[in-house]
């Protein structure tokens with residue numbers, strides 16, 4: 001029923017599975033027939049605290065009884081509280097809120113350009129990396145250096161150059177007097193869960209500092225504890241100028257954010273940028289709960305441990321995991337299609353994701369337990385056999 005009606009009324013831009021979920025509890029989802037699924041995808045790295053988390057659900061319900069939205073013409077208490085938590089736990093100084101990852105990256109691109117405009121420097125180009133993914137707006141599609149996302153949408157905005165991940169010479173070859181920033185995912189998510197090398201990131205960061213180029217990390221997927229640190233950049237001993245966030249920040253409520261250093265943030269004066277919904281009561285109430293939970297003693301260490309455990313289990317069933325924390329990808333041999341495996345898994349009550357390069361992707365809720373990882377691994381073994 002929902003399949004026919006869905007196909008009749010919805011624009012067909014998603015390849016959907018013929019399944020609809022009615023409710024969730026912890027890491028489990030239940031479909032309209034009551035069938036239970038173990039969820040290793042978490043709404044594509046979104047549902048940080050799983051489903052029906054008591055504190056998150058309660059906070060959202062309580063907030064809904066008071067006020068959901070007022071606009072950014074006014075000060076919004078939970079928005080300020082979330083900004084404070086983000087600033088106190090990052091290398092940044094100021095926060096802008098929006099509603100999605102693409103919007104966060106779009107804002108970061110605008111901020112980088114505006115910063116150099118204010119400095120009266122003719123710098124506007126952003127360097128991004130092949131295989132990366134930054135969103136679906138016109139500028140972020142252009143920032144996404146993959147032809148399949150761009151085809152048919154030209155002309156796209158100008159001012160982007162592409163380099164190869166883990167290849168510092170390729171970055172040097174595209175830097176010129178107009179370079180404003182590099183924008184990079186520290187682990188490419190959609191591209192296939194491909195980690196940037198530590199040496200490369202450190203060299204890239206030094207190069208940016210030396211040439212006064214802004215360093216933007218797209219932590220839309222890696223952020224908010226996903227890799228076992230609050231932000232993935234903490235693994236590299238660097239201080240990005242701009243950090244973009246979305247996905248896991250709201251635990252399922254749409255929200256995006258840009259954290260920037262004071263000097264750069266100053267360029268967004270009234271009138272330069274904005275968002276009607278950005279950081280409203282509903283979204284920031286959710287984000288506050290998510291951050292407070294993720295920052296509780298031992299939570300992030302737990303993510304690291306569970307990530308190692310999941311990797312071990314995946315190795316035991318013959319897979320070749322890569323990634324950090326609970327952001328893990330397993331490239332598959334050519335004779336096994338990741339999309340076929342994911343479809344079969346779904347029939348068996350296991351939700352896994354796919355990513356570029358024929359990769360299975362595991363980004364479960366961060367509250368997953370070891371015995372739930374066992375259950376997922378056992379199901380996957382059955383499917384792969």
Ligand SMILES: Cc1ncc(COP(=O)(O)O)c(C=O)c1O
Pocket residue numbers: 099100101102103105133134135136185189190218219220221222246247
């Ligand atoms: C690294 C990264 N940046 C940006 C985006 C775009 O986020 P959104 O879909 O919320 O616009 C994504 C989404 O997958 C992402 O993984």
